[in-house]
Amino acid sequence: MGSVTDVAVKKLPCLPEGTFAQKKPTVVFVLGGPGSGKGTQCAKIVQHFGFAHISTGDLLRDESRSGSETGNMIESIMKEGKMVPAEVTIKLLQKAMQESGNDKLLIDGFPRNEENRAAYEAVIKIEPKLVLFLDCSEEEMERRLLNRNQGRLDDNIETMRKRFKVFKESTLPVIEYYNSKGKVRKIDAGKPAEEVFEDIKTIFTSISQVKHCFCVIL
Ligand SMILES: Nc1ncnc2c1ncn2[C@@H]1O[C@H](COP(=O)(O)OP(=O)(O)O)[C@@H](O)[C@H]1O
Ligand SMILES: Nc1ccn([C@@H]2O[C@H](COP(=O)(O)OP(=O)(O)O)[C@@H](O)[C@H]2O)c(=O)n1
Ligand SMILES: [Mg+2]
Numbered sequence: 001m002g003s004v005t006d007v008a009v010k011k012l013p014c015l016p017e018g019t020f021a022q023k024k025p026t027v028v029f030v031l032g033g034p035g036s037g038k039g040t041q042c043a044k045i046v047q048h049f050g051f052a053h054i055s056t057g058d059l060l061r062d063e064s065r066s067g068s069e070t071g072n073m074i075e076s077i078m079k080e081g082k083m084v085p086a087e088v089t090i091k092l093l094q095k096a097m098q099e100s101g102n103d104k105l106l107i108d109g110f111p112r113n114e115e116n117r118a119a120y121e122a123v124i125k126i127e128p129k130l131v132l133f134l135d136c137s138e139e140e141m142e143r144r145l146l147n148r149n150q151g152r153l154d155d156n157i158e159t160m161r162k163r164f165k166v167f168k169e170s171t172l173p174v175i176e177y178y179n180s181k182g183k184v185r186k187i188d189a190g191k192p193a194e195e196v197f198e199d200i201k202t203i204f205t206s207i208s209q210v211k212h213c214f215c216v217i218l
């Protein structure tokens with residue numbers, strides 16, 4: 001199986017295959033509590049900045065619908081608001097990254113705990129350029145989830161409370177880890193979605209600036 005880097009470079013329209021040194025895709029992790037607006041903001045970033053959106057929650061839900069043994073296991077873990085073992089999530093993520101054909105990837109809802117992060121570093125090994133942290137009060141997230149109406153088995157008050165606990169105990173330390181490396185951009189996600197996106201735009205505009213380089217042919 002080719003690496004994630006191979007696939008992203010091969011599908012770049014402007015680069016003849018094998019001509020240039022391999023370029024790794026730009027990876028941005030999007031983290032925040034359940035209901036903070038990760039999916040909503042990722043859709044806007046895709047539209048405005050041409051990133052591909054890979055939601056690990058969606059990948060796991062797709063797998064759980066497959067009816068496989070792993071799928072059934074995923075469904076019961078999600079219903080409990082717990083974390084799916086990283087070896088399962090990382091395989092689905094690696095495949096989605098290889099198939100995206102995009103050199104700019106938004107990875108939504110990952111890494112959600114230390115186990116996810118270690119698996120990513122061992123298997124995918126691409127340092128994220130940024131970690132977008134959508135910061136929102138629990139009260140507001142709870143309100144949003146109760147109105148989400150996507151028929152999700154985990155959007156009930158009992159499971160939601162467990163997910164908030166997992167976020168505080170397992171995801172916040174991962175955000176803190178990336179913060180210590182200067183990678184985190186914290187956004188006030190409690191505002192209306194359009195206002196949140198204005199703040200995100202500023203960040204993505206600065207990372208999307210094309211750097212011109214001049215090549216002298218002798
Ligand atoms: N800034 C916002 N203000 C109010 N509602 C929002 C906002 N962002 C998202 N929502 C709504 O809240 C719910 C959860 O948003 P979603 O993007 O699915 O969050 P997450 O992926 O972080 O769980 C959805 O119903 C969405 O339409
Ligand atoms: N990296 C991940 C992402 C999601 N999940 C599982 O999938 C559930 C839903 O994740 P999600 O990202 O779709 O949820 P939201 O935060 O978007 O509401 C989580 O509560 C976990 O059970 C996981 O185990 N590991
Ligand atoms: Mg989501």
